[in-house]
Amino acid sequence: MKVVITGGAGFLGTALAQTLLESRSLPGSDGRPQQISQLTLIDIAPSRLAPDSRVRALVGSITDPNVVEQALEPDTDAIFHLAAVVSGQAEADFDLGMRANFDATRLLLERARHGGRKPRFVLASSVAVFGGALPTMVEDDTAPTPQSSYGTQKLLCELLMSDYSRKGFVDGRALRMPTICIRPGAPNKAASSFASGIIREPLAGETAVCPVSPDTLMWLMSPSCAIGNLLHGQSLEPEALGNARVINMPGLSISVGEMVDALERFAGAATAKRVRWEPDPNIARIVNSWPGRFATPRATGLGFKADANFADIIRAHVDAAGLRATSNATT
Amino acid sequence: MKVVITGGAGFLGTALAQTLLESRSLPGSDGRPQQISQLTLIDIAPSRLAPDSRVRALVGSITDPNVVEQALEPDTDAIFHLAAVVSGQAEADFDLGMRANFDATRLLLERARHGGRKPRFVLASSVAVFGGALPTMVEDDTAPTPQSSYGTQKLLCELLMSDYSRKGFVDGRALRMPTICIRPGAPNKAASSFASGIIREPLAGETAVCPVSPDTLMWLMSPSCAIGNLLHGQSLEPEALGNARVINMPGLSISVGEMVDALERFAGAATAKRVRWEPDPNIARIVNSWPGRFATPRATGLGFKADANFADIIRAHVDAAGLRATSNATT
Numbered sequence: 001m002k003v004v005i006t007g008g009a010g011f012l013g014t015a016l017a018q019t020l021l022e023s024r025s026l027p028g029s030d031g032r033p034q035q036i037s038q039l040t041l042i043d044i045a046p047s048r049l050a051p052d053s054r055v056r057a058l059v060g061s062i063t064d065p066n067v068v069e070q071a072l073e074p075d076t077d078a079i080f081h082l083a084a085v086v087s088g089q090a091e092a093d094f095d096l097g098m099r100a101n102f103d104a105t106r107l108l109l110e111r112a113r114h115g116g117r118k119p120r121f122v123l124a125s126s127v128a129v130f131g132g133a134l135p136t137m138v139e140d141d142t143a144p145t146p147q148s149s150y151g152t153q154k155l156l157c158e159l160l161m162s163d164y165s166r167k168g169f170v171d172g173r174a175l176r177m178p179t180i181c182i183r184p185g186a187p188n189k190a191a192s193s194f195a196s197g198i199i200r201e202p203l204a205g206e207t208a209v210c211p212v213s214p215d216t217l218m219w220l221m222s223p224s225c226a227i228g229n230l231l232h233g234q235s236l237e238p239e240a241l242g243n244a245r246v247i248n249m250p251g252l253s254i255s256v257g258e259m260v261d262a263l264e265r266f267a268g269a270a271t272a273k274r275v276r277w278e279p280d281p282n283i284a285r286i287v288n289s290w291p292g293r294f295a296t297p298r299a300t301g302l303g304f305k306a307d308a309n310f311a312d313i314i315r316a317h318v319d320a321a322g323l324r325a326t327s328n329a330t331t
Numbered sequence: 332m333k334v335v336i337t338g339g340a341g342f343l344g345t346a347l348a349q350t351l352l353e354s355r356s357l358p359g360s361d362g363r364p365q366q367i368s369q370l371t372l373i374d375i376a377p378s379r380l381a382p383d384s385r386v387r388a389l390v391g392s393i394t395d396p397n398v399v400e401q402a403l404e405p406d407t408d409a410i411f412h413l414a415a416v417v418s419g420q421a422e423a424d425f426d427l428g429m430r431a432n433f434d435a436t437r438l439l440l441e442r443a444r445h446g447g448r449k450p451r452f453v454l455a456s457s458v459a460v461f462g463g464a465l466p467t468m469v470e471d472d473t474a475p476t477p478q479s480s481y482g483t484q485k486l487l488c489e490l491l492m493s494d495y496s497r498k499g500f501v502d503g504r505a506l507r508m509p510t511i512c513i514r515p516g517a518p519n520k521a522a523s524s525f526a527s528g529i530i531r532e533p534l535a536g537e538t539a540v541c542p543v544s545p546d547t548l549m550w551l552m553s554p555s556c557a558i559g560n561l562l563h564g565q566s567l568e569p570e571a572l573g574n575a576r577v578i579n580m581p582g583l584s585i586s587v588g589e590m591v592d593a594l595e596r597f598a599g600a601a602t603a604k605r606v607r608w609e610p611d612p613n614i615a616r617i618v619n620s621w622p623g624r625f626a627t628p629r630a631t632g633l634g635f636k637a638d639a640n641f642a643d644i645i646r647a648h649v650d651a652a653g654l655r656a657t658s659n660a661t662t
Contacts, residue, residue: 094494132575141473141474142472142474143472143473143474143475144474146490147497147574149494152491152493152494156491159477159486159487159490162483163425163477163480167425243478244464244476
């Protein structure tokens, strides 16, 4: 079977590709496990994956119909759509966000529709679809009222994908992902970028700026948990979803202050003191519009997973990054 | 001030235009009442309005960027966007629905954004945004999960208009209209077309087919009430709306059987017997996905109105149509 990952050279895309190449198979559009014969990675940046005869790494923008046509062959069975312009950038450049986040998704859906295979289409959506006046606890049926262009664009994509699924054009499933933490590498233009930075940079001996207040509540998921949930989302039978193709993911509710406390317990006070608290109203406005606490009985019932605690997330990051951090988590 | 009505040659558009020409003024984009210097009606059909020096009647499709550019001049202060491909047609022709209902709205919003006036943009949305598993009573914060392409497209437009408003590009307000009943004229391809037909045709001495069961609950609004609410929606100050630009309209909750009972009380058993009950699963599926009962405290608080009862709606239709129906409503 042929699989496509958009944003396939990004951090999550690369990790997902590695997992797929190791596991070698995936449920096809008919639900039966099939060998992965071709894995297409499409991204504006080149892939850093080790060479593999099954990998087709394309460099190009999915805002370009020719690129989408090349990336999604008519016999594609599964699509993981991870590519996006991140929240801070979509807020600063509305037109870029509409093109990259909405129009590109529509191009992908159209191409998938006309392939004729009704491929499983996994859309990485976001808790950023929520905003404004919200209950303390977001429920599975809470109405999304986004207060950012990124959140609006993700919600437009969810709705379009749901109608494409209802019409039988694709077999879609949209997972509303929490903030992924801890991302490796450099900060990006996501308003949530700090959530990784305030742990990652201090652990690497560098200072990090935290642009929101310590009591800001976050809804988090570790990278490995996210990969597991994306794969699980692809594996679900359409009958398990019915006409409700959008699922709030489970997550870990924790305040930014508690995250830095966990860092201190893990690596000591000197490390935690590398976090500088410098409020940025533009970032805080977007981040504070996102909910920090969800009840997710539907996702749990469908078999999606959450991280158990933040200390484990720090430890997994340190292990993956090969950092020689002196953990004092057991003291 | 310059005002634009899309779908301006349609039934509601024509009635709205007549009301505007009589009232002569409207709140401008600064909120102060202004004389209407120009009223542009854009429609694929020619306008049937009596000649008036203030009226600019354009024939063309708002799916055409050139037509939109001509219709919305940079100094346009108010837009009533009523044009749409109706529910039955949007379900039968997905691509037409996306073009006419979504892409055209996006063209209008873009044009309004770049005019620089931040015009008041009134979007006629629909209760068709709701569907699927719904509570008995739809509340102001019930999550919309449309089960038709028409409902999906209207919801996409609401979201886009909301983000355009949040960004300060336009001053938008989307009114989720109930089924408008009783429309004069011929049946159309709306799944709800029967709701007018089962009253209008029998009153005119003709038979009418009802494609849904008598216990189907409808959420209705009369044409004159709809005109009043569209104008009221335009007149609201942006501060009254905040970031919540979408409003469930109040309405009249009544079953189709009760509608025909009201017809019988108004015009007699012989008239009511002109309704033939012939279930149509395609129409019933769409209509049954719409809710028939709402609690609308927000709309009521903002000053929107509902019809008092169905007998008054029948009477107003008979008066407007000049029918010489023998009402026995007082017997």
